[in-house]
Amino acid sequence: MIDEAxxxxxxxxxxxxxxxxxxxKSSRGGTTLEVxxxxxDIGKVIGRNGRTAKALxxxxxxxxxxxxxxxxxxxxxxx
Amino acid sequence: MSEAVxxxxxxxxxxxxxxxxxxxxAADYLEGLLDIADLDGDIDxxxxxxxxxxAIAGGKLNHLVGGRGxxxxxxxxxTRLAVQTSLGERSRLMLDIDSFRSDKKAExxxxxxxxxxxxxxxxxxxxxRPMNAFERKVVHDTIQEIGLTSESEGEDPDxxxxxxxx
Numbered sequence: 001m002i003d004e005a006x007x008x009x010x011x012x013x014x015x016x017x018x019x020x021x022x023x024x025k026s027s028r029g030g031t032t033l034e035v036x037x038x039x040x041d042i043g044k045v046i047g048r049n050g051r052t053a054k055a056l057x058x059x060x061x062x063x064x065x066x067x068x069x070x071x072x073x074x075x076x077x078x079x
Numbered sequence: 080m081s082e083a084v085x086x087x088x089x090x091x092x093x094x095x096x097x098x099x100x101x102x103x104x105a106a107d108y109l110e111g112l113l114d115i116a117d118l119d120g121d122i123d124x125x126x127x128x129x130x131x132x133x134a135i136a137g138g139k140l141n142h143l144v145g146g147r148g149x150x151x152x153x154x155x156x157x158t159r160l161a162v163q164t165s166l167g168e169r170s171r172l173m174l175d176i177d178s179f180r181s182d183k184k185a186e187x188x189x190x191x192x193x194x195x196x197x198x199x200x201x202x203x204x205x206x207x208r209p210m211n212a213f214e215r216k217v218v219h220d221t222i223q224e225i226g227l228t229s230e231s232e233g234e235d236p237d238x239x240x241x242x243x244x245x
Contacts, residue, residue, distance in 0.1 A: 005115045012108045012161035044160070052160065055153035062142050062150040063116050 002064045006033050009056060014041035019075055032069040033060065039074045046072060094129065101131040101162050101170050108161040109135060109154075109174075118143070120176075127212045127235070131172040133158070144179045151176050175213060184217050191221035194242050198227060202244045209237045218242075 003022045011017035016038035023034040035056075037045055046053045057070045102124035113120050113135070120137030135143075144151045155174040162170040178184055187210075194205050207218065215231055218240045222229040229242045 001115060001117070005112060008108075008111050008115055009157055012111075013157060013164050015164065044164075047160075051156070055156045058145075058150055058153035059143075059157060062145060062153075063112075065142065 002031070002060060002068060003033055005063050006035065006056065006060050006070065009059060010035055010037065010045060013052070014038065014044055016041055021075070030067060030069065031064070032071060034071045034073060036073050036075045039076055042072065042074045095126055097168070098126045098129070098131045099124070100166065101168075101172055102126070102133060104162045104165045105131060105133050105158045105170075105172055105174075108158055109133065113137075125212075127173070129235075131162075131170065132175070132212070133172060134175040134178075136177060138177060140176050144176050148179055151179055178213065178217075183214075187214055187217040188221045191218045191242075192225065195222055195225045195227050198242045198244050204241050204243050206232075206239050206241045209233070209239050211236075215240050 003024045007020060007022045010022075011020050014020060014037055019036075019038040019041075021036040023036075025032045025034060035045065044052065045056070047055070053070065053072055056072075057068070060070060061068045106122045106124050109122055113122075118137060118140060120135040120140060123134040123136065125132045125134070142150065143154065145153075151174065154176075155172070158174055159170040159172055162168075162172060190207070194207065198205050210218065212235075215238065219229050219231075222240075222242055227242060227245065229240050231238050231240055233239050
């Protein structure tokens with residue numbers, strides 16, 4: 001559910017919603033959600049001084065009821 | 080009607096329809112989130128102080144507000160961006176969830192009660208400080224519960240509640 005929530009939040013604020021891909025990774029440290037967006041959208045999801053990235057983390061963690069790590073990545077970046 | 084006034088009326092209308100459109104886009108964004116998160120909430124769309132104003136009422140949405148309203152601020156920020164992405168215009172929309180800052184609400188209710196007491200005693204109307212729509216609503220509701228009447232007067236941002244004697 002939390003990956004879907006993040007996907008919805010991100011898709012609504014980018015110009016290329018069809019290129020948004022969320023990957024959920026769980027480890028001992030907790031849940032990490034990796035968000036891949038079109039290179040043109042990376043600035044939008046990070047925002048000035050990381051403001052948008054922080055807002056995404058805040059809302060997603062609140063919905064999940066625990067701290068969730070959100071990593072924002074350009075889609076063409078090599079894994 | 081002169082042309083200048085005509086033009087002004089048109090501007091006002093287009094501003095309101097633009098804000099209503101903002102409200103609709105914002106509501107879709109928020110509704111989508113509530114659906115995914117399986118949260119119950121009714122979204123109310125309004126235009127206040129030349130801004131789109133959205134209010135989610137659900138009763139069990141404290142976690143979407145946060146202790147100091149930080150989650151609400153974050154969600155408001157994202158909703159503004161969603162509107163900007165969709166409509167191409169910067170948005171100044173306001174978001175409220177379950178009439179957050181209940182302490183503020185309690186404080187206003189207390190002010191309303193004190194004022195009602197004074198009005199009953201003196202038999203004269205009392206005008207309160209300018210308040211936003213949310214604040215005025217809290218005061219009106221409290222005054223009504225007490226059994227007095229109140230009305231709003233003036234234009235935003237100077238709109239005030241006046242508590243009337245019996």
